[in-house]
Amino acid sequence: MSRILELVARARQTGDYAEFTREVPYARWLGISALSRDGEIVGRLEFREHLIGNPVIPALHGGTIGALLESTAIFRVLLDQETSLLPKTINLTVAFLRSARPADVWAHATITKQGRRVASVRVEAWQEDRARPIATASVHLLIKPLE
């Protein structure tokens, strides 16, 4: 089993999700982590200057929001069930609803359909007000459950 999946298995038991996300270089660099908030798993994109995509507005780069949405879908599937491989993204569709201010972004994923091979996940991202999402995504992940 890979080191990541070992850390994920431990996170399922301890509820400390930050440890395995720190193991992913890109997540660490971007400032993405998974954490437990009010009894649910949420993804967090911690604001950093290098996330800015439009310095005039200013607004975060759309790609960083896409990365948070995709990562949150993966976190949810990883922490929900035991898998023998990391889920692979088949595709994602992101709708950008509002420009993202230079501040932290949060995301929550809901598994809408869990099949044997594919998980369909809907993800919503927001900043200060959860009722005013800044982006939503529909993600299909290829999974391989433990036999």
Added chain:
Amino acid sequence: MTPEEKAAVLARFDQAFAQAVPHNAALGIRFADFDGAGVLIDLPYAAHLVGNPDTGVLHGGAVTALLDASCGAAVFARIAAPLPIATLDLRIDYLRPGEPKRDVRCRAECYKVTENVAFVRAVAFHPHAPEDLIASAAGTFILFRKGGKSAIVEPLAERPS
């Protein structure tokens, strides 16, 4: 457009997209080329962009950011006036895993512009294997035109500099 004129336009685009946008600069994105069909943008391999430390393959998020940035650049390369634009939606299909320690190149083409919306398609691949696609994308962008109709559509490659 002479080779010198093209080089000047390329340098201007690289400055405006790759260097003046903090996240593009942090990713290391370079504006490599353009023609009548679209733009070519490179994402050099870097250790901090790795998604799976067991394999060393770039994170999907970095490819997403490259595709998003390239689609936006393709819109700017197609419209004559530098209008503000915003990504409405972006769909990405991951066709195969990338290879470890390889740069990723994106070709993006804005194939239709209407009064309010620009439609873009893009593909990502390793430069040594341009036929073996890693990802494909389709995006739509909203154009913020001042005072309504000023729909001047003139490909960058044919525009006098």
